Amino acid sequence: LNVETKQTAPYEGQKPGTSGLRKKVKVFTQPNYTENFVQCILEANGTALVGSTLVIGGDGRYYCKEAAELIVRICAGNRVAKLLVGQNGILSTPAVSSLIRHNKALGGIVLTASHNPGGPENDFGIKFNCENGGPAPDAFTNKIYQLSTTIKAYTLVPSLQFDISKVGVSNYDIGGKPFVVEVIDSVANYVRHMEEIFDFGKLHDFVSGKSSGKPLKMRIDSMNGVTGAYVREIFLNRLGATEASVVHTIPLPDFGGLHPDPNLTYAKNLVETVAKGDYDIGAAFDGDGDRNMIIGRKAFFVTPSDSLAVIAHYLEAIPYFQKNGVQGFARSMPTASAVDLVGKKLGKEVYEVPTGWKYFGNLMDAGRLCLCGEESFGTGSNHIREKDGIWAVLAWISVMQHTGKSIEDILKQHWSVYGRNYFTRYDYEECDLEPCNEMMANMEKTITDAEFVGKSFSSGGKTYKVKEADNFSYTDPVDKSLATKQGLRIVFDDGSRIVMRLSGTGSSGATVRLYIDSYEKQNVLGQASVMLRPLIDIALEISQLPKFTGRNAPTVIT
Numbered sequence: 206l207n208v209e210t211k212q213t214a215p216y217e218g219q220k221p222g223t224s225g226l227r228k229k230v231k232v233f234t235q236p237n238y239t240e241n242f243v244q245c246i247l248e249a250n251g252t253a254l255v256g257s258t259l260v261i262g263g264d265g266r267y268y269c270k271e272a273a274e275l276i277v278r279i280c281a282g283n284r285v286a287k288l289l290v291g292q293n294g295i296l297s298t299p300a301v302s303s304l305i306r307h308n309k310a311l312g313g314i315v316l317t318a319s320h321n322p323g324g325p326e327n328d329f330g331i332k333f334n335c336e337n338g339g340p341a342p343d344a345f346t347n348k349i350y351q352l353s354t355t356i357k358a359y360t361l362v363p364s365l366q367f368d369i370s371k372v373g374v375s376n377y378d379i380g381g382k383p384f385v386v387e388v389i390d391s392v393a394n395y396v397r398h399m400e401e402i403f404d405f406g407k408l409h410d411f412v413s414g415k416s417s418g419k420p421l422k423m424r425i426d427s428m429n430g431v432t433g434a435y436v437r438e439i440f441l442n443r444l445g446a447t448e449a450s451v452v453h454t455i456p457l458p459d460f461g462g463l464h465p466d467p468n469l470t471y472a473k474n475l476v477e478t479v480a481k482g483d484y485d486i487g488a489a490f491d492g493d494g495d496r497n498m499i500i501g502r503k504a505f506f507v508t509p510s511d512s513l514a515v516i517a518h519y520l521e522a523i524p525y526f527q528k529n530g531v532q533g534f535a536r537s538m539p540t541a542s543a544v545d546l547v548g549k550k551l552g553k554e555v556y557e558v559p560t561g562w563k564y565f566g567n568l569m570d571a572g573r574l575c576l577c578g579e580e581s582f583g584t585g586s587n588h589i590r591e592k593d594g595i596w597a598v599l600a601w602i603s604v605m606q607h608t609g610k611s612i613e614d615i616l617k618q619h620w621s622v623y624g625r626n627y628f629t630r631y632d633y634e635e636c637d638l639e640p641c642n643e644m645m646a647n648m649e650k651t652i653t654d655a656e657f658v659g660k661s662f663s664s665g666g667k668t669y670k671v672k673e674a675d676n677f678s679y680t681d682p683v684d685k686s687l688a689t690k691q692g693l694r695i696v697f698d699d700g701s702r703i704v705m706r707l708s709g710t711g712s713s714g715a716t717v718r719l720y721i722d723s724y725e726k727q728n729v730l731g732q733a734s735v736m737l738r739p740l741i742d743i744a745l746e747i748s749q750l751p752k753f754t755g756r757n758a759p760t761v762i763t
């Protein structure tokens with residue numbers, strides 16, 4: 206087969222955000238738009254690309270399969286030697302990470318806009334993961350972006366044919382060099398990996414009710430995203446759950462119109478069903494399967510920050526950690542610091558990194574980190590280099606089995622030992638970009654003024670005194686790379702915090718995220734919305750958010 210070189214010209218704005226490039230489908234399907242970006246990803250790998258193996262797959266959203274087929278032809282044109290492609294283009298983000306590591310691949314191209322809605326009118330995304338299985342670090346994505354501003358041509362093998370719907374190996378000769386496309390079962394490798402980490406025998410007896418005579422009552426909601434296939438194999442076939450325990454398990458190109466973001470707003474159906482019904486645990490995932498939401502009986506909500514802390518406390522319930530040892534913990538900066546308290550008690554290092562899973566990878570590779578999470582429904586361990594939704598549910602079920610307690614009791618006991626971090630996040634989605642930039646600049650100026658530290662703010666009978674305030678920056682302890690401007694934060698002298706940043710995963714306008722975090726040692730059974738009201742009002746006052754955004758209420762409250 207012959208390689209062809211096609212002339213092209215740069216597109217503006219091919220700059221990866223928190224996790225890859227995300228744009229409307231209509232943007233990606235412009236002539237050469239996807240081709241340009243993929244060519245730049247490949248070139249950013251330099252000489253390592255020739256003769257390499259890459260993994261390709263995505264969350265099954267609209268344009269996923271077509272993009273996967275196109276990418277195979279572009280890889281063939283760039284002297285990649287072998288591709289592992291998920292059947293029908295389907296691989297969850299955690300599955301890609303696992304496959305890269307197991308096959309010692311150079312990396313993977315993940316086709317997803319994660320928790321953003323899908324379909325012809327909605328979002329698509331492309332992300333590159335490196336050979337450790339994790340999202341490409343800033344230096345790498347900057348290189349991709351630089352290349353995209355000067356690209357003149359891309360190469361591909363337009364005549365290459367393969368059937369993405371059939372598992373199997375196809376061999377080609379491209380200009381005298383062998384090229385292999387292996388279409389793989391989307392779930393097999395991942396399921397095997399989970400079996401190594403957890404005690405499936407024990408979990409089977411617990412879930413099916415063999416050990417107690419009472420099956421675990423679950424409602425696992427895949428929200429028509431990629432996890433459906435994995436959930437069916439793991440929970441139904443391996444752990445013996447009943448068909449009624451799993452819903453929305455067929456991945457659909459538009460997620461059936463659902464917004465596949467597992468939070469209290471977009472997973473409302475799950476929350477309401479569990480609130481009214483007879484369930485021990487409810488869980489949901491996002492489009493690409495790396496996020497998770499856990500709720501207990503009567504929809505008792507577990508904040509992701511608490512979820513991380515509880516898993517850290519009960520690592521002995523997961524065989525993987527017994528085998529591999531327990532290193533440090535980590536969380537992203539906006540995440541409440543509940544896990545820090547567990548780390549302190551266990552004598553473990555706890556790291557605070559910027560938002561985005563790419564910042565955990567170096568610490569894991571260096572053997573300093575085994576468990577981490579983000580407030581945005583991300584939890585995971587060093588078994589891969591992505592957050593992992595199904596892993597998190599298996600971890601929770603392991604903790605339930607280990608303790609014999611309900612989710613609510615597990616949390617209440619945790620708070621009685623460690624105290625409680627009340628946490629909430631307000632999202633103001635799709636605001637106008639300009640006024641938001643102005644608001645951030647304005648607030649940065651206010652909080653970094655020399656007079657700001659020491660100031661007191663009062664609301665609802667509570668007074669908070671500023672201890673420190675900055676625009677968060679982070680120096681990677683391993684490679685010393687510096688990430689600046691990672692979010693404005695105000696820390697008060699009782700440890701409470703206000704954090705504000707602009708999202709880096711949207712595809713249009715600006716999304717403002719406001720995070721409020723407050724620690725209570727004794728008063729642990731209050732309602733977060735009530736406990737945090739004074740701090741929320743103070744945050745709105747300091748930032749003047751209503752004035753700049755024109756919004757009186759957030760679109761999503763977590």
Ligand code: VG1
Binds near residue numbers: 223318496583
């Ligand atoms: C959001 C979350 C962040 C997460 C990222 C990718 O980023 O806040 O914690 O790592 O999404 O998650 P941002 O920049 O919009 O706040 V996923 O599941 O969309 O890959």
Ligand code: CO
Binds near residue numbers: 298319320493494
């Ligand atoms: Co995701």
